[in-house]
Amino acid sequence: MSFIKLTASTLAIAAVSATAAAARDQVQVAGSSTVLPYASIVAEAFGENFDFPTPVVESGGSSSGLKRFCEGVGENTIDVANASRAIKSSEVETCAANGVTDIIQVRIGYDGIVFASQLNGPEYTAFEPADIYNALAAKVVKDGELVDNTYAKWTEFNADLPDAEILGFIPGTKHGTREVFEEKVLVAGCEATGALEALTAANGGDKKAAEKACMEVRTDGKSVDIDGDYTETLARIDSNANAIGVFGLAFYENNTDKLKVATMSGVEPSTETIASGDYPVSRPLYFYIKKAHIGVIPGLKEYAEFFVSDDMAGPDGPLSAYGLVSDPELADTQSMVEEEKTMGSSS
Secondary structure (H helix, E strand, O other), X not given: OOOOOOOHHHHHHXXXXXXXXXXXXXXXXXXXXXXXXXXXXXXXXXXXXXXXOOOEEEEEOHHHHHHHHOOOOOOOOOOEEEEOOOOOHHHHHHXXXXXXXXXXXXXXXXXXXXXXXXOOOOOOOEEOHHHHHHHHEOEEEEOOEEEEOOOOEHHHOOOOOOOOEOOEEEEOOOOHHHHHHHHHHHHHHHHHHOHHHHHHHHOOOOHHHHHHHHOOEOOOOOEEEEOOOHHHHHHHHHHOOOOEEEEEHHHHXXXXXXXXXXXXXXXXXXXXXXXXXXXXXXXXXXXXXXXXXXXXXXXXXXXXXXXXXXXXXXXXXXXXXXOOEOOOOHHHHHHHHHHOOOOOOOO
């Protein structure tokens, strides 16, 4: 079924649904700054094509959105949490403790995180995870020894990189992007440089503790957490010619007049290289729905179905045009939303 340019009869049906008794008549969404532009596009189109109010979409980060989502059930809590990572078991437990027991997990597609710099700045055209680790990690290996990171320039550990001062703007800890950055870049770089082995030995053979130590970044001003969204990172890049920043692919693709992107392990980030699995720093994107709010908050299920429809999240939809990599299993997701299947259940 095509959702765009709905017929009068379909709109009439939607109008009847919208009259259902509810204390709140507007879907409320919060969470990931990566998912924010996609959700905003869907919300606007939903308001234009359905006889429901346009959903309210807020940002704040994946962790923040899921925290609000798990506060409880009722009109004073949000209906949907956007996330650039999967919900954690600890968050599911918090949800359950607060009465949010039936959660629908919806995977909308895939995105990549990219390293980009000022358009007229140094040529950071090729990175390996080891380079990012050596630049930004708290501990590095020098002359076979694990030491505090005092690298000041990129050329100190890779002569092929610019002779420029190190400065990286990375997502703050409340962002789902930070976790992908830690797991797929810092830990990978930690292993490649030998630091993981050294940290494992320093932690008495505890590899889990060592991986956690790999994720620690330096605190001397060379690595800067950005708690806001990508627009704040872009502003920092604009003011610092030597800096690199971490962005979602979609944000970068909509700011190519200001930013230039680096390859990672020789692969340029694009929808094609992410879809093929060639680009190493990619992740699935999600939103989570409270099943208890379906049928109570008008338009909630319709919004979810519209979001994952071919018209929106398909390979030729507007979300793809904005940088979302369409999910090859989108049809399964559509069926799951229609049937209201919750996490951990088959029905």
